[in-house]
Amino acid sequence: xxxxxxxxxxxxxxxxxxxxxxxxxxxxxxxxxxxxxxxxxxxxxxxxxxxxxxxxxxxxxxxxxxxxxxxxxxxxxxxxxxxxxxxxxxxxxxxxxxxxxxxxxxxxxxxx
Amino acid sequence: xxxxxxxxxxxxxxxxxxxxxxxxxxxxxxxxxxxxxxxxxxxxxxxxxxxxxxxxxxxxxxxxxxxxxxxxxxxxxxxxxxxxxxxxxxxxxxxxxxxxxxxxxxxxxxxxxx
Numbered sequence: 001x002x003x004x005x006x007x008x009x010x011x012x013x014x015x016x017x018x019x020x021x022x023x024x025x026x027x028x029x030x031x032x033x034x035x036x037x038x039x040x041x042x043x044x045x046x047x048x049x050x051x052x053x054x055x056x057x058x059x060x061x062x063x064x065x066x067x068x069x070x071x072x073x074x075x076x077x078x079x080x081x082x083x084x085x086x087x088x089x090x091x092x093x094x095x096x097x098x099x100x101x102x103x104x105x106x107x108x109x110x111x112x
Numbered sequence: 113x114x115x116x117x118x119x120x121x122x123x124x125x126x127x128x129x130x131x132x133x134x135x136x137x138x139x140x141x142x143x144x145x146x147x148x149x150x151x152x153x154x155x156x157x158x159x160x161x162x163x164x165x166x167x168x169x170x171x172x173x174x175x176x177x178x179x180x181x182x183x184x185x186x187x188x189x190x191x192x193x194x195x196x197x198x199x200x201x202x203x204x205x206x207x208x209x210x211x212x213x214x215x216x217x218x219x220x221x222x223x224x225x226x
Contacts, residue, residue: 034214043118043205043217044156087155099146100207100215102156 004088009107018075020106022088025069033064033071036087038105044087048073075108083110114140114210118218125196125225133191133221135206141186142208147179150203150220162189196225 005023012018024033032051036044048055050062050071061074075082085105115138125131135145143164148156160181161169168181178200180192193200206218 041203041220041222043116043207043220045217046214049214099158099161101158102148104155 004090004103006086006088006103006106008104009109011109011111012078013111014079015077018078018082018108018110020073020075020086020088020108021070022073023070024088024090027068027090028092030092031068031090032092033062033068034089034091035060035062035073036089036102038085038087044102047086078108078110080110080112082108084108114208114216116142116206116208116216116218118206118221120221121219122222123224125223127197127225128195130192130194131196131223133193133204133206133223135189135191135208135218137187137208137216140208140210142189142210143186144209145183145189146207146209147181147189147191148205148207150205156205159191164189193223196223198225201225 032049034049035047037047038044048057048060048062050064052064055062063072085107087102087105089100117136117138119134123131145162147159149159150156158171159174159179162181162183164183164186170176178194180194183189201224203220203222205220207215209215
């Protein structure tokens, strides 16, 4: 499983766009990149998943450069309720082990 | 979408007693479930993989005799913390994987051992 590196914490203000970058230099050909969000005392919640280029859904965008050694989660116009820990995970969607190994995550603090 | 229900959401128990945490897949069958624990300000740590009808696979360093996992049906996995001690106090989270919805997590169980 590819190791990921994210900033430990980030601060932002309401209404701003937030970009969280994740490094995964050892990503394998079959690996996908998935981001989860976790609020205190809750289980993680799926945000977005991608393999290459750009993926967008109703809550976020995921930008993946051609070499796939990094990815950027973009949250448009954050609100106070976006304060949470964000995890970047890299792995095969249909791997035999099926295990999800979490890295340290990025704690995003949105201020008024 | 796929929903995983976890109960109880919090539990307080006395040192030396056992506590059971349930994890149910509500609208899908989960042949494999995963159990994590999370200490304050830390990331999730995978404890074990629970397979329906067979023994669980534990991660290195996790005591299988202390954390008993039973996956007797396609919709239910249980984690029993036996002879709990204060150091077992943590946030326990289960997860299941589906082909259609990827990984879905339960809401977690806050265990406090006093």
